[in-house]
Amino acid sequence: MEIEKDSFLESLTEDDGKLLMDIALNALKKHFGLEYKFPAIPEKFKTNAGVFVTINEEKNLRGCIGYIFSIKPLAEAVKEMAVAAATEDPRFRPVTLSEFNKIEIEITVLGKLQRINYTDIDKIDLGVHGIYVKNGFYSGVLLPQVAIEYGFNKQQFLEETCRKAGMKRDCYLTSEIYIFEGRVFK
Template identity: 40%
Template sequence: MPDYSITDEDGIILVRSARKIVTKFLKGEKYQLDEPTKKRFSFDSGIFVTLNVSGELRGCIGFPLPRRLSDALVDAAIAAATEDPRFLPVSADELDGITFEVTVLTPPSQIRTDDPALLPGMIKVGRDGLMVKQGAHSGLLLPQVPAEYGWSEKEFLDNTCHKAGLPRDCWKEKRTQVFSFEGIIFREETPNGEISRQTL
């Protein structure tokens, strides 16, 4: 994990702020984080904001590479609600049925091996998120995704390649770069409800 600590209180602030940001944006208003919050999250980190309705994905956008967290939270929250190409933009009247989730990411680290067949043994479902790159293609899956679907490490690699628009077994090719990272996940238990740290 990184050399900073994300407390439960931090997670509550991040998730509540994400909801406020989206609510204000959908009403045509601008939401500014207050100065103490900006200062608290002035370090650089990757972040993803995920929206769910009744356990089904409604939007997920973020930044895998570290950037100032206070700024990235605003951009990721708005993008998750309005710019995920898989979904129509969220409307204001949907918000009472949506749960918000924020995942703070450690910096991606490339997994290096001379034998790609060893890759499944070098990652762990329930701990790692994955990012795959090959040429202009890239794809990322957060740590919670394989845990939710019950995938093996090989299936996790296959599906990350698929997310990148590549053949599922592209991770076996030496020209494919595979990166891992960890995530600190906070989620509303119900829309606008209690917020808790998630363990996979």
């Protein structure tokens, strides 16, 4: 089984990342009632893409929400997920206006999901691939950077994705497993 590179992700430049950050920041400014101005949206940002926005405050996670599937244009998804990460992650209290200047934004644009079998875990490239597991109503996702941040090996990365999905650590033996590339902008 060959893992395909994602051409859309490869087309994203550092300047694109800066523009995505500007979009996210202005979405949050608008949410908080501050003065904002969205930049012009380039054509490539009208392409549907999966995206997660992570909000950190002083290196501590304050919210992370996104679309695993490519159901909305990238620019719109970034706007929505920036606000959702700051206000709707059930693990945290919403970010307040007084915290606004203390937060850091991270955007992960997701590539296409590619299904693998648990016998193909050697295909997972830690730090490059994220994992999505699904079994019935249960599903969980970990972004590519999580494996590096926590020092997971491939087995641990799969187990932690299962745990996040609310399933047993070895759920990958009986679940659908998908991997995807992620392009991170900070």
